[in-house]
Amino acid sequence: MTATHSTRLLILGSGPAGLSAAIYGARAGLAPIVVQGLQPGGQLTITTDVENYPGFRDVIQGPWLMEEMQAQAEHVGTQMMYDQIVEVDLSKRPFRLTGDGGTEYFADALVIATGAQAKWLGLESEILLQGKGVSACATCDGFFYRGKKVVVIGGGNTAVEEALYLTNHSHDVTLIHRRDSFRAEKILQDRLFAHPNIKVLWNKAVDRFVGGGDPEGLVGVDLTDTVTGEKSHIPTDGAFVAIGHKPATELFEGLLPMDEGYLLIEKGTSRTSIPGVFAAGDVTDKIYRQAVTAAGMGCMAALDAERFLAEADFEMAAAE
Secondary structure, rough: OOOEEEEEEEOOOOOOOOHHHHHHHHOOOOOEEEEEOOOOHHHHHHHHHEEEOOOOOOOEHHHHHHHHHHHHHHOOOOEEEEOOOEEEOOOOOOEEEEEOOOOEEEEEEEEEEOOEEOOOOOOOHHOOEEEEOEOOHHHHHEEEEOOEEEEEOOHHHHHHHHHHHHHHOOOOOEEOOOOOOOOOOEEEEEEEEHHOOOEEOOEEEEEEEEEEOOOOEEEEEEEOOOOOOEEEEOOOOOOHHHHHHOOOHHHHHOOOOOOOOOOOOOOOOEEEEOOOOOEEEHHHOOOOOHEEEEHHHHHHHHHHHHHHHHHHHHHHHHHH
């Protein structure tokens, strides 16, 4: 038989946004269910040192932080489900969602907190050195490279913004781009070209991130000129891959309005275009993408859902 679960509040995603929504939803008596998805705990589970989450004087570990958030959510009454949603029906309430094993979930309100994944170059050396000098978030990890040499890979707004941000910590920032012009907005380019601590390497593609030392960490980057084929190497302490992010919204294509894959919400709220469906965290945030902002948006989504359900209950009672 197909298993079914019914809940007042269903939350997709178990990163900071999803778990914060669960904590607030559970405390409001909504007995939420969290469907954890492909990456339980979200991107923080692959982040080692976390130094910018409020409330912790010393460096903490990303996986530990997510374990504590999940434990807190369960402690106040959240049910965690290890499942992956593959089908959704938002045409009527309760909403119906189906897991990859056939389990069906019925929800009076839905919070989408499925997050976004950084795009990577796809190099084996990139995977081996992630967290050891290779990162996809300058605002998360830039502090660890104070006074050190860093490189940024990319050519859009994200890459230029990350390079500019890194000048707060490093006096030697190199932006590596595989073409001879940027896609970034002109005002950002103007700021970058005017900055004395940033240099640009045009027509260069990364072949390999080079590790060394004990313990092993990034020591350099091997490059190929995309025009001449010439090989080169530059030493560096940190490399930031800044070629964009991909929000996990494939399930909702054609169902909810999006902008470059990010779910659109009503300004100042977490409400989507469908009453009772809310979005929080990186799945709707293309600008900040921080654990603390995701957590705040998760709180907003739970409060918006609680208010929506209270109004719906009142209207139903008045109609009887």
